[in-house]
Amino acid sequence: MKPALIKAGKWLLNALLPRTCAHCGLDLHYQEERPLCPGCSARLEPLPELHCKLCGLPLDGGAACYDCRGAGPAALDLARSAFVFNPELRSVVHAFKYRGRDDLALPLAAQMAAALDRYPELAAYNFAVAVPLHPAKRRERGFNQAELLAAAVAARRNLFHLEGAAERVRDTPSQTTLSKADRRTNMAGAFRAARPELVKGRKILLIDDVATTLATLDELASELKRAGAKSVSAYTLAREP
Numbered sequence: 001m002k003p004a005l006i007k008a009g010k011w012l013l014n015a016l017l018p019r020t021c022a023h024c025g026l027d028l029h030y031q032e033e034r035p036l037c038p039g040c041s042a043r044l045e046p047l048p049e050l051h052c053k054l055c056g057l058p059l060d061g062g063a064a065c066y067d068c069r070g071a072g073p074a075a076l077d078l079a080r081s082a083f084v085f086n087p088e089l090r091s092v093v094h095a096f097k098y099r100g101r102d103d104l105a106l107p108l109a110a111q112m113a114a115a116l117d118r119y120p121e122l123a124a125y126n127f128a129v130a131v132p133l134h135p136a137k138r139r140e141r142g143f144n145q146a147e148l149l150a151a152a153v154a155a156r157r158n159l160f161h162l163e164g165a166a167e168r169v170r171d172t173p174s175q176t177t178l179s180k181a182d183r184r185t186n187m188a189g190a191f192r193a194a195r196p197e198l199v200k201g202r203k204i205l206l207i208d209d210v211a212t213t214l215a216t217l218d219e220l221a222s223e224l225k226r227a228g229a230k231s232v233s234a235y236t237l238a239r240e241p
Contacts, residue, residue, distance in 0.1 A: 078234070205233055
């Protein structure tokens with residue numbers, strides 16, 4: 001299709017179904033692919049250079065956060081994120097996960113893929129695994145946001161997407177209101193390596209949307225290591241500060 005026709009089609013579609021910024025509600029230009037207006041996009045915060053060398057938590061000083069100087073993640077080797085989970089990004093993630101906006105997966109994954117260059121420590125991880133949803137939750141939502149991100153990031157970064165390598169066997173309650181200790185208890189035994197042959201001896205990069213206490217990612221990393229994974233690190237769209 002000719003570029004002029006594509007441009008005209010986008011204009012007409014936007015005239016019929018105008019798109020608005022996921023955070024402030026401002027009308028978006030018909031050629032804008034991103035879910036945020038330029039002002040809100042400018043307020044997205046990349047993970048700062050000063051972050052915990054293990055879990056990726058933004059820091060005010062030092063090389064490791066309080067938890068990682070004591071009892072940090074037990075199985076997860078590293079965790080990094082593209083952005084800090086600030087209000088603008090929170091609005092986009094909520095639209096993506098809770099309002100059926102699976103179309104946001106590609107622009108968000110594009111930003112994750114671009115930010116991955118900032119972390120040479122993850123360069124050796126060539127195999128991507130999405131954090132799985134329980135089947136009941138996936139039916140309710142209609143898709144697994146982590147799976148969509150993992151597939152798109154893998155395609156952009158020439159990673160091997162190990163779809164179906166792990167599954168969620170317990171439909172755990174929401175982690176939102178739980179303490180750090182309770183989150184770990186809540187996630188115990190939540191995952192199973194469905195296809196151990198896909199992860200054995202490999203360096204696995206877990207993909208998810210938001211990292212908070214890392215309880216979910218650490219539990220999944222533990223299961224994949226029991227299945228023979230050589231090392232397991234995580235890369236998420238956002239990191240709760």
